[in-house]
Amino acid sequence: MNLSELIGLDGIIIEERDMSVDSAIDLCCSTLVKKGKVSEKYAEAIKNSHKELGPYYVLAPKIAMPHARPEDGVIEKGLQLTVFRHGVDLESKENGNVFMAITLAAEDSSNHIETIMQLSELFQNEEDVESIISSNSANEIYEILEQY
Template structure:
């Protein structure tokens, strides 16, 4: 999966985001760039987080921005990766809701989406890999970690 991020250019390494809304929008840019989602998809995710709270922060330091399956503006099923150097806070009262690693989901094919979720869970269950992703600074780091942990 890490190799796919590089091959499809579904990644972004950035210093920081002004706030969580900007972080979500930034995490969607690589998916927008190739037409996987349209420009409104980030707004849908942001609206859902405003309505339901920071459900996209699935564990400390890791966010999984997504809207509902088949959301408007989703044209392909894919996952994108983003890493911020400075964490963004989704809930100032709860530091466990800060995130630096973003895995942004777009889904219009349930079977492919389930496969993506399975592969993503393999990454997230590997604490060493997650720790090294937190230190990644470029696409070459993603390729190196793919070879080290997933090939």
């Protein structure tokens, strides 16, 4: 299953507003909650981990992968892609503001390895990452994700 199928057109959000850390995390989980992939406590678990560990999910400049443990509210495997048009400060001194967040909901610790590999391939393609960040529509982003 490719990333476009895992995320779905309705799992892509382009956000224009500036946001706090907590608001950004809530938004990054919103379609996963709507689709029944995670419970509302999943976003709370990410926020609590952020408070304890810092921005552990900011992987590289511009890129984050918010996630929590399966027992923290995962119902079914899922992904959501959120673009922050103006960037969001998730308090990562090393990587700066985040412009693209892909929220991962994994049912167990090993079942999502293929998905992580697909995401890694995407994250390494700077051209596609920049195209996603600057995209004006979920359809354009979906087309890029079909390659992965």
